Amino acid sequence: MGAFPQSIHFIGTNTPRRVEMSVRNLEVEGEIPAEIEGAFFRAVPDNAHVPMFGDDIALNADGMVARFNFRAGAVDYDIKYVETERYLAEKEARRALFGKYRNPFTDDPSVEGKDRTLANTTPVWHGGRLFMTKEDGRGYEINPHTLETAGKWDYYGALKSETFTAHPRIDDETGEMFFFGYEAGGLCSLDVAYGIADKDGNLTSEQWFDQPYCSTIHDFCITEKYAIFPIFPTTADLERIKDGGAHWAHEQDRESWVGIMPRYGKVDEMRWFKGPKGVSAFHFVNAYDDGDLVHMDVCLSDTNAFSFMREAGGIEREQQDIRGALTRWTFDMSKPGDSFESRDMGPPGDLPRLPDHAQGRNYRRAWYLSMNPEGGPPMPGGPVGANFNAIVRIEPGNGRITMMGVPPGAGVSEPVYVPSSDPEQGGWLMSVVDQPNGPDPANYLSELWIIPADDVEKGPVAKVKLNMPLRSQVHGTWVNRAKLEDSKLKG
Template sequence: MSRDHRDDDSSSVNRRHFLTGAAALGAAVGTLAVKPAQAEVAFPTERGKFGSGGAATGAVNRSENTLYDCEVEGDLPDDLDGAFYRVGPDAQYPKPKSLEHDIGFDGEGHVSMFRIQNGHVDYRSRWVKNDRWKAQNKARKSLYGVYRNPYTDDPSVRGKSRATQNTQVWYHNGRVLAMKEDTMPAALDPHTLETLDGNYKFDGALEGQTFTAHPKNDSHTGDLLAFGYEARGLGSTDIHVFRISPQGKTLWKAWVKAPYCSEIHDYAITEKHIIFLVYPLAYLGEERMRAGGLHWGWDSTKSTYLGVMRRDGDGKDIQWVKGPQTMCTHVMGCWTDGNKVTVDMDGGDANQFPFFPNIHEPFDPAKAAGKVRRFTFDTAKRNVRSFDMQVMYPQYSGGLARQDDRYHTVPYRYGFLIGGGPGGGG
């Protein structure tokens, strides 16, 4: 029912008058405190216009759930004992109407789990209750403006954390980490999903402000390897890269500089190397941000770089090598054989995100089509002019490549891609 319809419906109880009457009665008997009225929330009539979360599909949840015993189709193995965790953006409140087309990546993180044990499946979901969530919960409205643009926030939260932690979940050291690449993770209780720390910094030894949503586990040691880009503030080219023990202790860290500030959504690790891909989805600059603009835009005049560095060094050995223009967001697999590094990612020939504008030319859907691309680089050669990029399976297109997370760093046989090809999608 639309808000207008509700206000005009004379056949139903007038909700505002009813509540006013109830408050007056409560004050008379001393049970209800009368507070100044807060503005009603203006919910959009179309779910896709929340301005954050679910914009692509219209899917907004906004409801935390605890459901004991889901209905199960088929038979569960009696000895299946574990949990399946998920996270996604779920708008806590709709943004102002002027921001109803802001991108879905900015919805507040909402984590859910299916706990499977003794032939039963229990479901639970909880929002990541960080400082942003708490501030909006108290204000009963959206306080944060454009995706990754702090200049557009409500003055009451200016300078405060904009964390949403809505991109991926990862189990580490007795905690579920909810992650988003522009802030530190949130640490959640793995059984209850209650937020233990909305700005989790492990043992406190990390110096950067950001943490990727795609960390990797070392196949041999179980160490957590991760990085943060734009790690010294808005528009910075600083990348903090680090290794953390299974018990949460920082074992190694280094700083490197990117050729320019761009989205580095994922990265690759092998037994010997760490690899970054820098592509022209670039930071558009302070002036544009202060005018309320977007953080990212596709600047095709910038080059694509592959950065390769040794693990556990001081970072000074990093080599940035230019190559063919591409935008690849997710790593499927990677390994080092002798001196040769191989990285498989999915990506297009140019911008894949039409919601981040092309600066110099129209968006090209054909160039956006994601293919599995294999990057190779010989670390023994100096002054290499270009990295090599090969499209592996041109008949298949898709995105969100990954493999079994337990087997990063070494050669792999099975990779997964969501997408379509001969015979249909899936």
């Protein structure tokens, strides 16, 4: 191709920006709370080259790691490409060499056997190291001070899985990281690797098991006693991929499953529960133990939220017709059988955020993105083609829900949570808000909003102005100053 396609994956907040930059002393409207010291890292897919195929998608863009760096009330912004094996090969060739999303059979022959991962989904901080991750490969370590790429991370050769999730779970009390990789043994394999790394970043356990069918396991949960693996019917087929087709196709008539095993146990202790047909969820708020009960809170929809995955399965549904809710699934581990209970908890949405200390434990509140019906038509862009326009705060114990909307036509990205040292102050949310700057969907201005976490309806106490548009992020993470200064890689 000679130019970027004009599909939803390349317009609006998905417009390719392709710029590495550093900007010091960003303009601030309002006052940044003095205790906010550290860095907000963001994973930003952005094509370095025009794609090989016109039906390419936003998730197939090169990974960039972005950083808002807070120090003594000043904010700097930096963004760099993650120098994956794939990125470097294409940089040298000055063109795209890798073909369709997660389909190596569509690549240029010159890159056969090279690592295809884009490291474009989630920045992960653990054991004094920063990683950029995408679930189709291993993570890449990033220097948190310079954003330079240090290289692929495999726990000094100890990790056997070929893949590493973009959604590990870190127990704030023990410091351990629990993670998995699916298609761990290769393309379309049933292999899932379940791993644990200690607080210092050493791999202490890796066990493999088979999932019921080859599905996209994007996220999982832990509790104090269990590890939970939800399986939804968006499936891979090797023959379809070899024929140049889609890696993923959603099967609306296929059942979902949930596997639960002791988090420090053996994979042969896995117990499988049968879920409803055709449902889908990419992200989970949290899970926790309640006696013999295990509660897991799911951003559930009645079909796959990604149109390209639905269409590959022959499902014709408009985005606005998809139904869902924040849903609680409850499993009684004391009873035999494979059934569980389900109840709706809150409005539909996705990209949830939880305070770190509540991971795997009964939690008081959480936040996620949703749609404000009074916000007008959604801003085009993002992984599903339409951006969210509201942040919802929910208290699962009493069902209380509050919401912060953004201006009409604007979009809001997944927030991060920044804890407060003041017990009377419930911490802060940070989220990038994109606001239209004229009729052209590619013309908008991005700001970073700082919002009181327990008073989201009051709106931001500070706005960090970029005075330019940023491409949509996927996920982000907050790292405080003390952790940054104690990092394994130095500036």
